[in-house]
Amino acid sequence: MAYLVLARKWRPQSFSEVMGQSHVVQALQNAVRQGRVAHAYLFAGARGVGKTSVARILAKALECESGPTETPCNQCPICREITNGSSVDIYEIDGASNRGIDEIRELRENAKYLPAKCRYKIYIIDEVHMLTEPAFNALLKTLEEPPAHVIFIFATTEPHKIPITILSRCQRYDFKRLPASVITGHLKAIIDQEGIKLSAGGLRFIVREAEGSMRDALSLLDRIISYGGDEVGDEEIAAVFGLVDQRLVIEMIVAIFEHNLERSIDLIYQVYTQGQDLKRFYADLVEALRNLVIIKTCRKPGPLINIADDEKEELDRLGQAKSTETIYLYLQLLLQGWEELRRSSQPRLTLEMILMRASLLQDVVPVEKILEKISILASAIKENESPLPVRGQPTAYPPGSDLDSCRYEEKDPEAPFVSGRPEDPEGFLGFVKSKSLPLVSILQQCQRLTVKNDALAIVFADHSLSDLLKDSFYNARLRELCREYYQRDIRIDILSESVAAPGRETAEETGRERTAREEIVKHPLVQEALSILGGHIEEIKIEKGADR
Known part of the structure; x- marks a missing residue:
């Protein structure tokens, strides 16, 4: 006898052998037992979940010599003929190759005649959604009022393509994917x-x-x-x-988490030189990150992931180094890059660029931590209960208090910036000119450029130039050059002043605005807020006509 593939050899032959579809099996068994069998059924679900097998079992349950019975014997001639596909009264039709109106007309004409051996004529139409619209229309009347000896069983993987007029005439059962x-x-x-x-x-x-x-x-x-x-x-x-070694996938996740761009590129090279499919490697990487998110967010991730215990422990250990929000951000970035990789004619280059972006991605600060810092700042403000100074108005703190030193007074010049280079704006501008002409052209248009107390203050006359310098590209380049020139990280404050019309603003008013800005920047609560939140002052706006 010719070899029979496992999918056919182990095909279920009775309702008790059907796995993972208990909701469908119970309904059909009850219908056969109670004699409430419908004239048309629609079995919908993914491929390979038992739709056609259940249709055959239902046919045997209705046609068995000892039936109708919910437990066909599989021994009588009729049961054996149905199992072998040789029954003259059971028609299995492929909807993809018999999809036209002529085939349906022939089916409709044959349905009028009584069955040759069995109780019913049963038409099993697989992939019924492939029928044409005229074919569906030709089937409507027969499907609504079929002869008493005819039963239709439709199977489809895409029920949304079936006209509603057909759906309304059938009992529908949805088959699940097997766990x-x-x-x-x-x-x-x-x-x-x-x-x-x-x-x-x-x-x-x-x-x-x-x-x-x-x-x-x-x-x-x-x-x-x-x-x-x-x-x-x-x-x-x-x-x-052509499976990808899972150790390479784990090492890639580690490289991404550690922002190790060189290691990421090296791992891609290893996968490429070993002849493995880069797209398959990428898919395994996305699945591993998805499993990591499931492990961190679900109490019982077991049924949701299909990995070995040692792989699960390894992913769990990796997940401790990053927050759930950060891992989700990595997963979202890789999912967005999947379409790029799928369409790319150079998958290796595309994969390298995607993983470069992932390696350079900064960690997400959880909202809880931000709220905690804000709470600390609010507590500090409540303890001090001291207002910020108003433009042109001297602050009045209790004499001898720590905040009394913030009042505007004539003070000695502050100590110069101490680092690898002295306070030297002209020297810094010359250094920037040698490195970036576009950047120095912006800096040369500022009103003031000072370096004091570990901070570089750049003041522009209007917002357009300050906004341009705050752009991510120029801002990152400026910080890089500051670090290189002063040999350490310093804070950069980019400020702008409103330019008033001629004759509308006096020198005295300009001086008061400058004084108010300096007092606000030096205020202890402002400094404490900057320290707690790790930020910097982008801009100070002073409203015109404010109380002085």
């Missing part, structure tokens, strides 16, 4: 019956690749057995399917 535990248990039983030794890693691979389809799982098992024989290990599976 990983159900597929695993069934495969173990088949492997034992077939005398095959399969590694635990190979079994996990089959279940993961099957995506809830038992037929796909059995087809993959058949393919593995054909290559490896009676004993199949992880090496044989990797050779057949």
